Amino acid sequence: MKNKMKMVFITLTILMVFGNLAPASAATETNEFEYLRDAIATIDAVPFEEVNQYVEDNGEWIDEIGVRLETYIETFPEEQQNDEVKRLLSDDFMVQDANKGANSIQMASLSGNLDEYFTDVWFHLRSGYHTYSMEPKWSVRLWKITMEAAWDELGDNYIGIQYDNGSLWNQYKCHFDYDVFGALAGSWDLEVGRPIVSGVVMVRELCNPE
Structure with a gap:
């Protein structure tokens, strides 16, 4: 027993x-x-x-x-x-409704899942360049893993970014590396047609090289 x-x-x-x-x-x-x-x-x-x-x-x-x-x-x-x-x-999205100016050629609301990474994204003319502008959330500015996920989402929503030859990515990465906490600018501006240059030149030109 x-x-x-x-x-x-x-x-x-x-x-x-x-x-x-x-x-x-x-x-x-x-x-x-x-x-x-x-x-x-x-x-x-x-x-x-x-x-x-x-x-x-x-x-x-x-x-x-x-x-x-x-x-x-x-x-x-x-x-x-x-x-x-x-x-x-996904739970902390807040839309910023702002007019981006007379040169705007596409006032696109955030599509797909861009709102998980950005408070706003728009496509417009800037200094003679067609430009993807965006206001990343702090989580995208802070950490590489969220920055890269946000880039993939941009590619899913914009064919011009999906087929980027490296110029737009270099500008985007430059903003992440050197535009710390938006100290240089609130938005990250990726201008179509900018040349592919060295990292030193990218920094000197504030991420939009001539």
Whole structure:
């Protein structure tokens, strides 16, 4: 009888242990998703005029979010990573309704899933160039993984970006690397027809080389 009771106890213990493993793992993943989503929403909500002070006060935490974001996304297959980034950014969209000027030749509302990455995107004439202009969310300005996901989304929505020869990407990457927190300009402007030049020239020309 004692042996029988012992076996029942052992069996119940094993069931309890293995029964708890899967829910705990799922809960951990869910909690990390929710934590990252809330953190990204908080950062994206910081107004332009307050961002310098916010970064000064919270720089270490922002860096931590970047590391955790990259670690989390790498748990997914590569073909699913952009979709997971999109899910993380999907709940904090706020439209900015503004007239972009008389030279605008396409006042396109955000199409596809661009609103997950940008507060506005428009196509217009700028300094004689047909230009894709955009106002990235802070999450796109801060982290490479969201910046690259946003570029893929631009390509899905604009055929000119999809078939870019490298010029538009170089301008886009330059803004990410050097237009830190929008210090040089609120928008990133990618001008069609700009030459492909070295990184040094890109910086010297403020990302729109002659």
